[in-house]
Every structure is written in C-alpha cells, then in structure tokens.
Amino acid sequence: MISVIVGLGNPGDEYKKTRHNVGFLLLDALAQREGVRFNYDAKFKADVSKCVIGNSMVRLIKPQTFMNKSGLSVSAYAKYYSVQPENVMIVHDELDLEPGIVRLKKGGGHGGHNGLRDIIAHLSSKEFYRLRLGVGHPGDRNKVVNYVLKAPSKADNVLIEAAMDRAIEKIPGICAGDIQSVMQSLHTD
Numbered sequence: 620m621i622s623v624i625v626g627l628g629n630p631g632d633e634y635k636k637t638r639h640n641v642g643f644l645l646l647d648a649l650a651q652r653e654g655v656r657f658n659y660d661a662k663f664k665a666d667v668s669k670c671v672i673g674n675s676m677v678r679l680i681k682p683q684t685f686m687n688k689s690g691l692s693v694s695a696y697a698k699y700y701s702v703q704p705e706n707v708m709i710v711h712d713e714l715d716l717e718p719g720i721v722r723l724k725k726g727g728g729h730g731g732h733n734g735l736r737d738i739i740a741h742l743s744s745k746e747f748y749r750l751r752l753g754v755g756h757p758g759d760r761n762k763v764v765n766y767v768l769k770a771p772s773k774a775d776n777v778l779i780e781a782a783m784d785r786a787i788e789k790i791p792g793i794c795a796g797d798i799q800s801v802m803q804s805l806h807t808d
Contacts (some may be wrong), residue, residue: 620796621748623678623702625693627711627734629768630683638754639767639778640708643681645668645752645783649790650679657681663699665692665764672794673741689734690741697742708793709738711787714755719778721786723793723802724749731763752782763785 628634628643632778636644650668657666657679666681678700682692697707705725711734726745729735739745739783755775757766771779785805792801 620675621706621708622675623696623700623707623792624790624794625680625682625689625707625709625710627629627686627689628681632732634768636770637768638712639686641712641779641783645710645750645786648678648783651801652787653678655679656779659683663692663696665696667766668694673791676700676799685732687738689735690691690737690739691692694739694741704720704742704744704747707742708736708750710750711735712753714756714763714767716755718753718755718771718775719782720753721782721805722751722753722790723798723805725798726802727766739781748798750786750793752779752786754779755784758808 624646626642626646628640634640653670655668655670657668661668663680664684665684666683669680670677670679680692681695681720682689684691711732725748728745729739754771755766757763789801789805
C-alpha cells in the first residue's frame with residue numbers, strides 16, 4: 620500500500636508550469652480534489668499535506684530543495700514516519716514517454732532523471748513506485764535541460780493534463796494496493 624506520494628518539481632514561479640514540474644502539478648490537483656492544502660515544513664524542507672484516500676491516510680510531499688536534491692526531503696520524511704521505500708510513490712516527468720502517456724512501475728534505475736537519482740541515493744533503495752507522466756523528448760540529449768525547464772506547447776499541455784486526470788483517477792486503487800490492475804489499465808490506455 621502506498622502511504623506517501625511525492626511530487627517532483629522545482630520551487631519558484633519561474634518553474635511552475637514547466638515540464639519538470641508535472642509532479643508538483645499533479646499533487647496540487649490531487650490536494651484540491653481532496654480539499655487539503657500544503658504547508659511548508661522546515662524539518663523536511665518540503666510542502667506537506669495529508670488526506671484520506673479510500674480508507675487510508677496518505678501523506679503528500681512536494682520537496683522544496685530543487686529537483687536535484689529531492690532525496691533530502693524524501694529520506695527525511697520516510698525516516699521520521701518510518702515509511703519503507705515500497706510504500707512510497709514518486710510522481711515525475713518522463714522524457715521516454717510521449718505527452719499524454721502515464722505509466723506506473725516499481726523499482727528500476729533513474730533513467731538520467733536527477734530527482735530519481737538523488738532519491739535512490741538517499742533512500743539506498745530503488746524499490747519505490749514511480750508514476751511516470753510523459754512529457755516527450757526534444758530529440759537531442761544536449762537540449763534536455765532547456766526542454767524540461769520550459770512550458771510545454773498548448774497541444775502537449777492538453778495531453779499532459781489529460782494524463783494527470785487519468786493518473787489521479789487511479790490513485791485510490793494505487794493507494795489501496797491494487798497495483799497490478801492499475802498498471803494493466805494505464806498500460807492499455
């Protein structure tokens with residue numbers, strides 16, 4: 620069962636609508652749907668909230684350390700609440716998926732994603748879930764940094780928002796531990 624959902628992004632208005640911030644955007648939409656607000660907690664260096672999804676208390680975290688240091692917040696939170704990596708789901712942008720595609724997986728490498736790299740290093744584990752939101756790839760690895768730190772086109776944004784809506788619909792099943800059927804549903808969309 621998932622008891623902590625972490626949305627990855629960068630703090631600050633200049634990053635708010637960028638591809639790299641889809642994790643923050645999804646958590647903001649989830650919090651709004653659940654009627655909860657985020658508050659900054661200095662001991663975690665993160666905006667935090669909690670809500671009941673299904674029958675479970677779920678904690679929501681948006682690290683405010685910038686993407687490359689996300690592991691600091693995630694590991695501090697996991698240690699404080701004695702949460703195992705397999706009970707954590709990270710929501711992040713995925714270059715290897717086209718806009719509009721959402722996938723769920725457990726474990727694996729960081730795939731070049733610096734936020735995931737830092738989380739793996741700080742948790743000393745890869746065994747957390749990842750809700751991967753496709754943002755597409757610029758076609759040249761030298762253009763990736765610029766690409767993820769810019770807002771998507773209007774057409775891509777429509778697809779990304781639709782994927783976030785589908786992902787949010789699946790979160791109750793994910794939190795309840797119905798992982799296989801959620802994976803099957805998302806992967807056949």
